[in-house]
Amino acid sequence: MAEVLEKKILDLLDRREELVGRLHNLENMKTDTNDRVYGKIRDDYSSQLQSVLEKISDKRGSLEVKAQELASQISEQETVFTEQSDKVDELQIRAKLGEFDHGNDEFKNELIQSETDRDKTSGKLDKIRRELNELNGVLSDVDNATSAGVPGGEFIAKPKPSDEEEIIDIEDDELIEEIDGDEIEELDVDTEELTAESEENKCPSCGHINPPHLVICEECNAELEDLSQDLDDEFDFDDMDVDI
Numbered sequence: 754m755a756e757v758l759e760k761k762i763l764d765l766l767d768r769r770e771e772l773v774g775r776l777h778n779l780e781n782m783k784t785d786t787n788d789r790v791y792g793k794i795r796d797d798y799s800s801q802l803q804s805v806l807e808k809i810s811d812k813r814g815s816l817e818v819k820a821q822e823l824a825s826q827i828s829e830q831e832t833v834f835t836e837q838s839d840k841v842d843e844l845q846i847r848a849k850l851g852e853f854d855h856g857n858d859e860f861k862n863e864l865i866q867s868e869t870d871r872d873k874t875s876g877k878l879d880k881i882r883r884e885l886n887e888l889n890g891v892l893s894d895v896d897n898a899t900s901a902g903v904p905g906g907e908f909i910a911k912p913k914p915s916d917e918e919e920i921i922d923i924e925d926d927e928l929i930e931e932i933d934g935d936e937i938e939e940l941d942v943d944t945e946e947l948t949a950e951s952e953e954n955k956c957p958s959c960g961h962i963n964p965p966h967l968v969i970c971e972e973c974n975a976e977l978e979d980l981s982q983d984l985d986d987e988f989d990f991d992d993m994d995v996d997i
Contacts (some may be wrong), residue, residue, distance in 0.1 A: 758815055759891055765809045766891075769898050772802040776903075799903045806899055813895050816888060823885040830878045837871035954978070 776798050783791055844864045847853055853860040954963045958975035968977050 758812065758819065759888065762809060762812050762816065762891055762895065765805055765812070766894055766898060769802060769805050769809070772798050772805065773901075776802070802903050806903075809895050810899050813892065813899075816892055816895070820885060820888050820892065823881055823888065827878065827881050827885065830874055830881065834871065834874040834878060837867060837874055841867045841871055 776795065779786075779791065779795055779798070841864070844853070844860070844867060848860065848864075954965045954967065954977060955961070956963060956970035956973060956975055956977060959970060959973040961970055961972040963971055963977055969975070970977055
């Protein structure tokens, strides 16, 4: 029964190694493989591997029960072996003490039978111990296999960018800082009004219209109003704190 169970699990472990190897080879081919094809094959192998791991896990309980039975048998046989060894030692010591004559057939037969029983028990112990060691090795392989799970986890295909993502909307770009509407209104200066006002550099004495930059009338040399100073006072750009 134990041999059949171990054979089934060993076959499952071999199948697991085969699927894991295929998955690793597929991973090495990923860069040269279509995402859809890669995902389809990987999902197929992963599904098969998951099924194998579940079967291995289900049979693990039976292996543990068998391992416990073997451990119990070893304990019992060790007790029997100890008793049989003590009996052989006792007969030999009594013979050395002269209690038994080696020419005595009854003594010789008893000693031979005791040694034979002891040796049989020793052989049985060795066999059970080897079986338990092999079973523990399978359990260790099962633990390693089930704890490793499916290599790489679930496959997630790379998302394809949509048309909206490919077009950059400058209004949403974080590098561009929106200017507050009030600040825009403050900067919206009517240049035509400035030009008109600047052209009215009229001489208060003779009425001649002078260029806005003159401070002395070009006709009568009368002192004119300094319009450039008024403009500087009205639009002091040094004091304006506008973050564009």
